[in-house]
Amino acid sequence: MADKKGKYPTEPLKCWDKAKKIREDYYKDYASAHEKGGLRWAGGAWTFDAIPAGLGDDVHPITSEPYGASCAFNKEFSLKCLEATEKAGYARDLCAYMRNYWGSILLNQFAFGGPFPKPDFLWQDHICCSHAKWYQVVSELEGGIPHFSIDVSVGPEHEINANKIDYIVGQMHDGIEFLEKTTGRKYQDNLLIKAVKNTCRSTSTWAKICELNKTVPAPLDEKSMYSLYVLGTLQKSSQEVADFYEEVYAEVRDRVARGISATPNERCRVMSDTQPPWGFLSVFRYLEKFGTVSIGSLYTFGLIGAWEVAPDGEWVHRKTPMEQGVSINDRDKALRVLTEWELHKPEWQHFYSPHLKSDMMIRIAKQWKLNGVMLHYNRGCEGLSLGIAENRLALLKAGYPVMVFEGNMGDEREFDMTRTMSRIDSFMETLQMKKEFE
């Protein structure tokens, strides 16, 4: 039932509980995989999880960055993890997710209870400096775990060519050999093909959901979107996630049709960037006091979302291969389709030039009708903070007010809540938004 406390009616999301359950089950399945003779593996959120899916239906992943964020939610636990990692000799300026994750292993404490379940193999992608090295250290900390990482650093999407795709696909073929050898299982191409199609479907649908936030008022606010987009970072290749996103899309479309807003008094729209400081998501609620809503960010839209530029210049969801009439009949084709699909990932482009990201951010600012931008200069992630200073300059040049706040997505010692709130107060003042709502 819609609530009308302010200018717009609001309503809690119906899909909330299901999202929670999917996430909880995911970590349970990982921890208990061996009990039913299944396998479990670890890798990054960008890893090609569709590929190990070819080993069977009882193969459960855990992805590193979301796990690191889960640790960060619990400030006390996170601090113990970070200190354990520092005690082991690792520097404080390393990726905060990685330090939380390693700390969890060193303490042998799983963020969801019990000891840290050791993965059977490590399956990772590599684009930021830390990716493969993260798991190199994990393997060493756990006394040696078979490890295979795929280098995807082949350049921006507009320069993709056959040579680059062959490099990645070749590694994937080698990876499948590695998986068969390591697990002793026979690889099933039909499962791979299914998983590839799910990947395309879930990432395309997530983008469709984000597109709906072009509406005024926005049906979703960024804080809520974090609880939804996370599922794609856990397992974009799973049927459950792809199906769930279609449910979410239907619900959000319905909200748009009925004029349901994420916040009761939206009058100022902003976007953020890089991961938020996970232990301090209340800053998003604070914005509501000014009638301000964050409608998302390139991070929330493009970390897993699949996008393309339509002929009219609008940024829209990428049409899946299935929608484009592409058929996938064998292993090699599946791997090629997957590679090409992922190489268009928005959050992979700035690794080659921050100016590509600036263009995308300016496009979002225009098409999602923004009044300003809030950039999290995130000390915890070099990959996503890469070039952020240039993004700021470009946004300012394009006429958008920009606010900057320093922090750390996973190390709460490096985030100053009071100072940040004060920064927000000053920024809202420049946007002429008074703090007048509850």
Added chain:
Amino acid sequence: MITAGIDMGAKNIKVVLLEDGKKIRARAQELGGTDTRGATEKAFNAALFQAGLKMADVSHVTSTGAGRANAPYAQDNVTEVGAAARGAVFVHPATRTVIDIGAEEGKTLRCDAAGKVIDFAVNEKCAAGAGSFMESMARALEVKLEQLGPLAMKSTNSIPMNAQCAVFAESEVVTLVHQKHSKEDIARAVHDAIADRITSMVRKVGFENDVVLIGGVAKNPAFVETMKRNLETDVLVLEEPEYVGALGAALVAAENAGVK
């Protein structure tokens, strides 16, 4: 109509009384200490005494500064950035860039002719650019804080000092002392290092003339000289630089009270 601005700074509480949004009637300050409420009362009363006024004469009070949310007497508040812009433009109408270096924070902002903020930056984690750093450097050199600037002005030799990290900088000073560099040259190196950090911050937001300096550190002549050199433009120190924030708050109070 009399309005008041209270700047609840990190170190000092400053009060300004303003008549009809135009004429400054009084300025007073008190060390914040552990009893900020008591200190604010003292400063407010001192200002009233100076102006020959009573509390009842004051129509509207606006606070600013780090502790503005808990300021006694204040009916509303304005951020330090907003107050700095308003106050600076009032004192010097050609102001378009304000550099405010206080005890714990350094900030820079660009504004328009009406004192409206266009963009701003505040010194971030990795910057040794504030008054408290000056104080610890004065201690390391065993001189009074007010002597640090004049000492630096006497230097004839520039020694590079990095001061990216305040802790690194302190150990660099210790090294320079042991290397038998003169106090004058070391003092100048300290100023150069701090000015570098501030300049970096100013470049982030960009600057447009006239550039003005406010806050406690503006009273340091060596720092002002170095900033002029770095920015290659004139940098004006506003009259009573540490009161500009409170003045800005008093101006906002006048606006909120309906003074045209």
Added chain:
Amino acid sequence: MKEIDVFREWKNKRHDYARDWQKRTGGKVMGYFCTYVPEEILYAAGVLPVRVLGSHEPQNVTEPHIFAMFCPFCRDCLAQGLKGRYKYLDGLMIAQSCLHIRQAYTSWIKHVPVPFSYYLCMPHKVQSKRAYPYLRGELEEFKKAVEKWTGKEITDKALKEAIAVYNENRRLMRELYDTRKQAEPPISGEEVMEISMAQQMTDKKEHNEALRKLLSALPKRKRDRPAGTRLMIIGSEDDDIDFLHMVESLNKEQYAATFVVDEHCTGSRYFWNDVPEDKDLLMAIARRYIERPPCPTKDWEERKRIPHIMKLAKDFGVAGAIIMQQKFCDPHELDNVVIRKELESKGLKTLFLEFDVTVPIGQFRIRVEAFLETIKQDDLF
């Protein structure tokens, strides 16, 4: 010693050298970041590759462009561009390795106009056989771009000659390093660092000539102090001459020490291995860059740096290693824990120091002296 002074001159007057080279030869100068740049292709095109390094001066110009959490080196490099010190460059390029330095490149080309720029997607998974055809393909594209820029074809003959010059340069440097295996090395670590820095900024033919002269003069040279404790540098990008100078000029009765070898970005990793024989010249070049001692960003899934470091330590009779960590450099921070464990397990002491654009030499002296004392104490037992 004048045979060494020439290298110091080149390194100190690097911009004069490059401008003079342009005048002398009429050729183009390409500035580059990162030692994975395939210089042979540039050289074959008549281009002088010069590595962009910082100037170790505090600066206030990069803050709007690069967030302060990134390494001081990348900011120092960008500052050189923003301050107009490299105005003479005809081109600027980078070969992909670490994240931080990429920002120096991308901010530079946006704010400081350069006639030609190139981002080479050097693969990270050098341990995969797939890297070979991939890199060869990327080099093919790169070669075409250089040909378009210079306006002339890069012939196989030119490539062969470039490879020969570069391999000769590497051979001569290894010969120089070999002299440091002696009980009393004729050359200091500081001097070698100057020579290897100069190597990255000069025409290799000229560097070869200077090296030959130096190598023939070295046997007659005796340093005016004993070698003392034999040290190794392990590091990120380091060109901290002042630090090496301080260590090698400590009181020679109590703290004599010499850097006899290194494994770091601006040192031996740059020149260690040759371009192998291969009829396919581009593949030969690809092989060289794939198989060279890796930057930590490319050292996975196995660790190849560790056996390489251990071999160097053994071959050069090293007693202790100083880890020169560039502040905020993640890839090296990821490796150093394991490297230190490995070295110490083999009885080699390590000292970890963090470097910025300028360093507290006084504090470092105290720590180095203490470090040298602990090594000597061990020797007594």
